[in-house]
Amino acid sequence: MTAPSALDAPPAVRPARGRGTSPRANLMRIGLGAAALLGIAVVWELYKWLGPSDGLVIGEARLLPRTSDLAMPHIPDMLTRLFEPVTRADGSPPLWLEVANAAAVTLGIAAVGWLLGLIVGLALSLVMVRWRLAESSLMPWIVLSQTVPLIAFAPVVRSWGSRIEIGAFEWQDWMSVALIASYLAFFPIAIGALRGLQSPTAMHNDLMKSYAAGWWATLIKLRLPASVPYLLPALRLGAANAVVGAIVAEVSTGLRGGIGRMIVQYAGQASGDPAKSWGPIFGAIILGLLAAGSVALIGGGLRNYRRAEVSA
Amino acid sequence: MTHSRRRSLVVGAGLLTSALILSGCSTSGDDSGGGDGGSDDLTPVSLQLQWLPQGQFAGYYAALDQGFFEEEGLDVEIIPSGGDIVPQDALVAGDVDYAIAWVPKALGSIEAGANITDIAQIFQRSGTLQVAWADSGIETVADFEGKRIGSWGFGNEWEIFAAMAAEGLDSTSVEIITQDFNMNAFLEGDIDAAQAMTYNEYAQLLESTDPDTGELYQPEDFSVIDYNEAGGAMLQDAIWADTERLESDEEYQETTVAFLKAVIKGWAYAASDPEAAADITINEGSGWGLTHELWMVNETNKLIWPSDNGIGIIDEEAWNSTVEGALSATNESGASLITEEPPSTAYTNEWIQMAHDELEGDDIDLTGADFEPIEVELTEGGE
Numbered sequence: 001m002t003a004p005s006a007l008d009a010p011p012a013v014r015p016a017r018g019r020g021t022s023p024r025a026n027l028m029r030i031g032l033g034a035a036a037l038l039g040i041a042v043v044w045e046l047y048k049w050l051g052p053s054d055g056l057v058i059g060e061a062r063l064l065p066r067t068s069d070l071a072m073p074h075i076p077d078m079l080t081r082l083f084e085p086v087t088r089a090d091g092s093p094p095l096w097l098e099v100a101n102a103a104a105v106t107l108g109i110a111a112v113g114w115l116l117g118l119i120v121g122l123a124l125s126l127v128m129v130r131w132r133l134a135e136s137s138l139m140p141w142i143v144l145s146q147t148v149p150l151i152a153f154a155p156v157v158r159s160w161g162s163r164i165e166i167g168a169f170e171w172q173d174w175m176s177v178a179l180i181a182s183y184l185a186f187f188p189i190a191i192g193a194l195r196g197l198q199s200p201t202a203m204h205n206d207l208m209k210s211y212a213a214g215w216w217a218t219l220i221k222l223r224l225p226a227s228v229p230y231l232l233p234a235l236r237l238g239a240a241n242a243v244v245g246a247i248v249a250e251v252s253t254g255l256r257g258g259i260g261r262m263i264v265q266y267a268g269q270a271s272g273d274p275a276k277s278w279g280p281i282f283g284a285i286i287l288g289l290l291a292a293g294s295v296a297l298i299g300g301g302l303r304n305y306r307r308a309e310v311s312a
Numbered sequence: 313m314t315h316s317r318r319r320s321l322v323v324g325a326g327l328l329t330s331a332l333i334l335s336g337c338s339t340s341g342d343d344s345g346g347g348d349g350g351s352d353d354l355t356p357v358s359l360q361l362q363w364l365p366q367g368q369f370a371g372y373y374a375a376l377d378q379g380f381f382e383e384e385g386l387d388v389e390i391i392p393s394g395g396d397i398v399p400q401d402a403l404v405a406g407d408v409d410y411a412i413a414w415v416p417k418a419l420g421s422i423e424a425g426a427n428i429t430d431i432a433q434i435f436q437r438s439g440t441l442q443v444a445w446a447d448s449g450i451e452t453v454a455d456f457e458g459k460r461i462g463s464w465g466f467g468n469e470w471e472i473f474a475a476m477a478a479e480g481l482d483s484t485s486v487e488i489i490t491q492d493f494n495m496n497a498f499l500e501g502d503i504d505a506a507q508a509m510t511y512n513e514y515a516q517l518l519e520s521t522d523p524d525t526g527e528l529y530q531p532e533d534f535s536v537i538d539y540n541e542a543g544g545a546m547l548q549d550a551i552w553a554d555t556e557r558l559e560s561d562e563e564y565q566e567t568t569v570a571f572l573k574a575v576i577k578g579w580a581y582a583a584s585d586p587e588a589a590a591d592i593t594i595n596e597g598s599g600w601g602l603t604h605e606l607w608m609v610n611e612t613n614k615l616i617w618p619s620d621n622g623i624g625i626i627d628e629e630a631w632n633s634t635v636e637g638a639l640s641a642t643n644e645s646g647a648s649l650i651t652e653e654p655p656s657t658a659y660t661n662e663w664i665q666m667a668h669d670e671l672e673g674d675d676i677d678l679t680g681a682d683f684e685p686i687e688v689e690l691t692e693g694g695e
Contacts, residue, residue: 088602088691155402162407250394268494269600269601270493270494271494271496271499271516272520272694
């Protein structure tokens with residue numbers, strides 16, 4: 001496969017990464033995070049102040065953006081816009097609330113997509129680790145599946161979905177979006193899980209054989225625990241993919257209520273109200289962080305198996 | 313580990329079978345489209361729009377909100393599109409019963425094999441403008457040559473090329489720049505003349521602040537080319553139906569007439585009370601501010617009313633000039649939209665005429681002879 005050779009080394013030989021758990025180390029990490037955010041804001045404003053007003057264009061390609069208020073609104077403008085009402089209509093909620101609601105909808109859909117991707121990804125990896133023939137016949141298709149462009153795929157999913165009606169169950173539009181999200185999420189999970197399940201060396205396997213352990217016992221006692229360090233980064237990648245997939249699929253299928261559609265809607269208003277269109281973009285960023293953070297919580301539950309984590 | 317070849321073959325066959333069973337399930341239930349909806353004795357109908365809910369579609373949403381569809385015995389589901397759902401494709405695929413699409417785009421699909429029919433020409437006029445700065449020297453289509461011309465693509469560009477073809481201009485000399493959802497590329501100077509719909513993007517310009525004066529841009533700041541006057545205008549929002557079902561499915565024929573009657577009532581409602589219609593589309597989640605939405609409904613009304621032949625009737629002359637434009641236009645890379653005349657099934661006034669006849673006794677002005685647009689004052693950001 002395409003993974004670097006370092007991944008093939010058994011995880012046990014590498015020392016655990018230093019993870020500060022003392023309150024002081026935690027404070028330090030939060031402080032560093034905040035400083036990085038502030039740094040980005042300072043760079044943004046500095047560039048806006050000092051950068052070339054027409055940006056930098058070499059040939060046809062724009063390397064640096066314009067510094068106008070249309071292209072790069074001031075940070076304080078974008079932040080204060082979040083606390084102003086969405087429109088001037090009576091009872092219009094503040095922008096941040098509208099963004100938060102939309103983000104919650106998308107997060108829910110992405111979570112369903114991620115779960116689906118997890119189930120499919122794990123199932124595929126188990127089948128592939130059980131039968132070598134399955135690995136060599138399935139793997140090309142799994143890789144190929146990711147080359148299908150989403151914009152070609154999304155309308156087909158919705159079209160098929162709209163015809164599904166089994167008894168009382170009727171396909172909802174959000175399910176198409178969740179399905180597309182899972183389509184992006186299952187790939188890193190399947191690859192990561194397979195690599196993890198295959199990570200025990202011949203020596204480990206031989207030991208299990210000498211205990212007369214069957215395939216299932218080997219799976220549960222040896223392969224599954226060994227796969228955790230590979231699986232966790234894959235789950236995180238899967239979560240990020242699910243969020244991106246949900247946002248893109250919302251745009252392409254026209255699903256209402258989510259952050260993807262809000263980005264398109266407010267982009268249409270960016271000429272008259274440039275700061276407004278950044279609201280849902282911030283929402284999408286926080287959404288991604290939340291998704292990755294939730295996976296970190298799962299990692300906490302599996303702490304005993306995380307002897308070393310392998311970057312996926 | 314034992315790798316049993318036979319067992320894997322069995323599993324493979326099992327997987328294949330279950331996949332087939334699953335795909336078999338998914339294609340059941342074909343013509344109902346909108347699902348059973350749950351209401352008694354109403355015929356489920358689905359309508360595919362070509363964009364998000366907004367004032368451009370006020371008449372359909374008004375018909376839904378005011379119960380006009382229900383009066384006609386229909387349970388209508390309006391399906392918005394985010395851009396990747398092409399209405400005429402959804403119609404051909406049987407996902408929906410009716411679709412809203414521009415005539416030139418649908419003509420392209422028809423030549424590619426789509427069997428669909430224009431059953432009501434809701435917009436009687438084109439709403440497309442090409443907007444340049446007042447001091448740019450671009451006053452007519454003749455000034456386009458060698459310029460950077462903006463368009464959204466996806467078939468929205470054909471009026472530009474039809475207008476250029478009508479003037480005998482060389483369309484390969486223009487650089488077509490794909491426009492975004494907003495007018496920033498034009499305001500920042502990346503585009504010399506940008507495409508703008510009267511009901512949306514033109515308003516976006518007038519809602520934006522001129523950084524030099526700190527005030528909103530005024531109409532005098534722009535040089536506006538209207539394709540209705542400059543030539544090249546094509547018919548836009550029309551209701552499309554499945555040709556085959558229209559010919560053979562009696563139930564569909566009845567539904568079509570009932571559907572058109574309700575749509576006419578909806579647009580009449582939007583004309584008489586644009587404020588209420590704008591409220592309806594805002595409640596449907598258009599996401600625009602109040603003044604922008606009201607502007608959109610009002611400008612859309614102007615494209616529909618007055619309708620000399622009666623709302624929805626396809627004017628043969630306008631149809632022919634759209635076809636002519638589509639035949640003559642070649643884009644910047646020399647490709648043309650269609651190469652031969654569309655079949656006679658491409659449009660019919662049969663059903664819209666029936667709807668008119670059935671509405672004759674009612675108190676509805678089918679031509680909009682008394683239609684008066686309102687004045688909408690735009691505000692910053694359209695809020």
